[in-house]
Amino acid sequence: MTYQPVNQPPNQRGGGYRQQQPASPLAIRTKKYQFDTNTYTRLAMGQVWRQEWWYALVPFALGLLPALFIHSWWWLALAVVLTILYVLLRSAQVTGVTQMEQSKPLFERMSYEMDPKQLVLRQSDTKAMGLTWDTIARARRDPDAYLLYLKPGPAPAGLAPWRLWLARTFDVPVFLHLPLRIFNSPNDLKLFESLLRRKNLLPEATVKAPAA
Template sequence: MAQGSNPLAIRTKKYQLDKNMYTRMALGQVWRKDWWYALIPLVLLLLPAVFSFSWWWVAFAVIVTLLFVLLRSAQVMSVTQVEQGSPLFEKLTYEVDQRQIILKRNEREGMTLNWDMIQKAQKTEDSYMLWLQPPSDAQMPGGWKGWLARTFQVPVFINMPFRIFNSPNDLKLMESLLRRKNLLA
């Protein structure tokens, strides 16, 4: 950690994001945004059936569409399995202040997230979800691999349930901080 912790920071209790909860939330987010991608192989492979109907075309279109849905879902679910995603699922405490969010494993080990690394915040009925910025174009590969990486990104977020905050005042401070940073509408 580059900077020391602020004595006025909002400190939370330890919390570990469940992998199944992450998967459920991330899949919901992906399919709410990208549902129409599943229609592309369905429509393209049903076009020949319009001109020369055969159940083979219909079956092939449905199978390819199901394969696409399964592969896209597996891509989202793989975040829970790879080593780079493991910090998301460790038991952490959070210290939030004006400059940064510190994710701490213990008193000596932690990671700092600057506020510019957060794309947006969302308040659900029982938590704050802080969505991390996707990689910039300079960090993406070039050519068709870059297009593929941009098109099929997996959402990465930090879930902070209200129950991990130590007091209702901390919740109010967190909400006002998110509003000041223009992350929460």
């Protein structure tokens, strides 16, 4: 998983810094911030298990299947063990993102610069990388932060259909985490949210009718 330089088609997630990427003079700029790996793990793990908790029922059901023919408490023990193994393996897949060399830039201390063309992740004046907005799949507004989810890369050519299904089904969410506190003013927050809506990354705000 690697980020692509600006103006090149994105094909993978994660990555390293490129040469300095210029931002518009009117770009929204944030304070410097370091995305903590524990915060990533907590958010990613919560998302995965909210969406996939029922997958854990599959190994449990498979472990109990022989009980239809041979009644024994051992099958229940087998079902529990298989479920625990699945949960541990899936959780390890999520936490493994923080250990991957390609993902390390996500967790470095940097500031962000956003304009209508790109999102620049700047570690210093001479060390930065840019992401065009089409590398972002969607955004989420939490009470204390924005999450920008990166698009997964394309599958390798010639991958067997079952392996392609596994890769898509058990993908790990990779995202940028932008706390509200790193924005320099409430106006910058409004401009950034408006930009996300124009890019169709956030749904349009719902205007509430005034109370009678």
